[in-house]
Amino acid sequence: MKLELGYIYINDIKFSDLSKVENGTLYVNKEEIEAMILEDENVKSVKVEIAKPGESIRITPVKDVIEPRVKVEGPGGIFPGIISKVETVGMGKTNVLKGSAVVTTGKIVGFQEGIIDMAGVGAEYTPFSKLNNLVLACEPVDGIEAHEHEKSVRMAGLKTSTYLGKLAKDIKPDEVETFETLSIVDSIKKYPELPKVAYVQMLQSQGLLHDTYVYGVDAKRTLSTLINPTELMDGAIISGNCVSACDKNTTYHHLNNPVVHDLFEKHGKEINFVGIIITNENVYLADKERSSNWTAKLAEQIGLDGVIISQEGFGNPDTDLIMNCKKIEEKGIKTVIITDEYAGRDGASQSLADADEKADAVVTGGNANELIELKPMDKIIGDIMPVNTIAGGFDGSLKEDGSIVVELQAITGATNELGFNKLTAKEY
Numbered sequence: 001m002k003l004e005l006g007y008i009y010i011n012d013i014k015f016s017d018l019s020k021v022e023n024g025t026l027y028v029n030k031e032e033i034e035a036m037i038l039e040d041e042n043v044k045s046v047k048v049e050i051a052k053p054g055e056s057i058r059i060t061p062v063k064d065v066i067e068p069r070v071k072v073e074g075p076g077g078i079f080p081g082i083i084s085k086v087e088t089v090g091m092g093k094t095n096v097l098k099g100s101a102v103v104t105t106g107k108i109v110g111f112q113e114g115i116i117d118m119a120g121v122g123a124e125y126t127p128f129s130k131l132n133n134l135v136l137a138c139e140p141v142d143g144i145e146a147h148e149h150e151k152s153v154r155m156a157g158l159k160t161s162t163y164l165g166k167l168a169k170d171i172k173p174d175e176v177e178t179f180e181t182l183s184i185v186d187s188i189k190k191y192p193e194l195p196k197v198a199y200v201q202m203l204q205s206q207g208l209l210h211d212t213y214v215y216g217v218d219a220k221r222t223l224s225t226l227i228n229p230t231e232l233m234d235g236a237i238i239s240g241n242c243v244s245a246c247d248k249n250t251t252y253h254h255l256n257n258p259v260v261h262d263l264f265e266k267h268g269k270e271i272n273f274v275g276i277i278i279t280n281e282n283v284y285l286a287d288k289e290r291s292s293n294w295t296a297k298l299a300e301q302i303g304l305d306g307v308i309i310s311q312e313g314f315g316n317p318d319t320d321l322i323m324n325c326k327k328i329e330e331k332g333i334k335t336v337i338i339t340d341e342y343a344g345r346d347g348a349s350q351s352l353a354d355a356d357e358k359a360d361a362v363v364t365g366g367n368a369n370e371l372i373e374l375k376p377m378d379k380i381i382g383d384i385m386p387v388n389t390i391a392g393g394f395d396g397s398l399k400e401d402g403s404i405v406v407e408l409q410a411i412t413g414a415t416n417e418l419g420f421n422k423l424t425a426k427e428y
Contacts, residue, residue, distance in 0.1 A: 114245020
């Protein structure tokens with residue numbers, strides 16, 4: 001499978017009577033966006049706002065972040081099974097409005113939602129502060145169930161991203177990047193001397209607003225399976241969850257998965273990147289055993305030498321992470337796990353809820369319990385009051401002057417377990 005991503009770089013975003021992309025600026029007709037979102041009978045009202053890098057703006061509670069893309073050539077369309085028909089994607093040409101995003105917010109859906117600051121110290125902890133964001137503040141009709149509320153906000157973001165993406169369909173990209181994978185058999189024949197490496201991506205699927213969708217199917221209803229890396233780049237996997245903001249994989253993360261990009265960079269040089277195994281993170285022990293068994297079996301069947309495993313979330317999914325690692329290692333396949341830590345505000349507590357001696361190669365996204373103070377912002381998009389109750393916040397987090405004291409857990413993308421974050425380590 002071969003996919004060309006055409007990047008159209010967006011340096012600014014403005015409201016206009018006509019939606020278009022011109023000279024690096026994304027012009028948006030907000031009335032058209034509002035009308036499209038209000039077609040959903042479960043949305044009572046919506047405010048369309050703009051948030052640019054460096055502006056004194058706080059967005060909260062954040063539900064999802066989505067990068068606008070459009071299929072230019074090839075089978076299927078963006079977000080198959082949800083926005084487009086169910087066709088296998090990841091081939092042909094796709095244009096990307098690079099440097100822009102759609103952010104969804106409004107009345108809180110679940111307590112595990114986050115904060116994006118566009119300026120100040122908080123902006124240094126989230127990659128989304130560097131984007132030109134179109135923000136949708138959606139208010140649901142009264143009495144709506146939480147899962148229907150989540151669906152309406154999710155669909156508002158996906159529809160708006162698709163609307164913006166289509167503006168770039170006939171634009172010549174500023175840069176083109178090509179990603180190509182052969183069949184497993186052909187790849188092994190081509191690079192017989194290189195170690196065969198795959199990526200095991202764990203998908204949040206604990207239910208109760210902890211959902212991820214694969215071609216429109218809730219991941220908790222699936223078994224571990226193989227997927228082509230380029231399928232992610234066309235939106236085959238999207239976020240539908242309200243898990244802790246710091247380590248939640250937004251739809252933007254799935255579209256731009258840095259593990260996939262880094263493995264492609266090493267492919268044919270240091271390793272043979274043969275593909276992705278996706279697996280879920282269900283709640284019950286039997287489901288965990290089943291999924292981790294299948295993951296280890298697939299890794300063995302395709303003859304892997306090494307595996308990188310990324311987690312999403314913490315606590316309960318720590319067990320899935322360690323099961324996957326242990327069982328794959330027992331097949332004689334080397335593993336590296338990517339996680340983050342909940343080690344207490346002083347960093348002295350056990351980092352994960354589960355552990356095993358075979359998990360001896362670990363990449364961490366940081367300690368989500370670390371406290372941070374966010375200075376007041378001039379403008380709030382969404383609703384500031386939930387910061388006292390979202391995961392990472394506490395009674396008294398919101399101060400009278402508008403400043404906030406929270407754990408990193410509350411900042412969207414701060415300790416992301418794909419490595420899509422800003423934290424690093426220093427040796428003293």
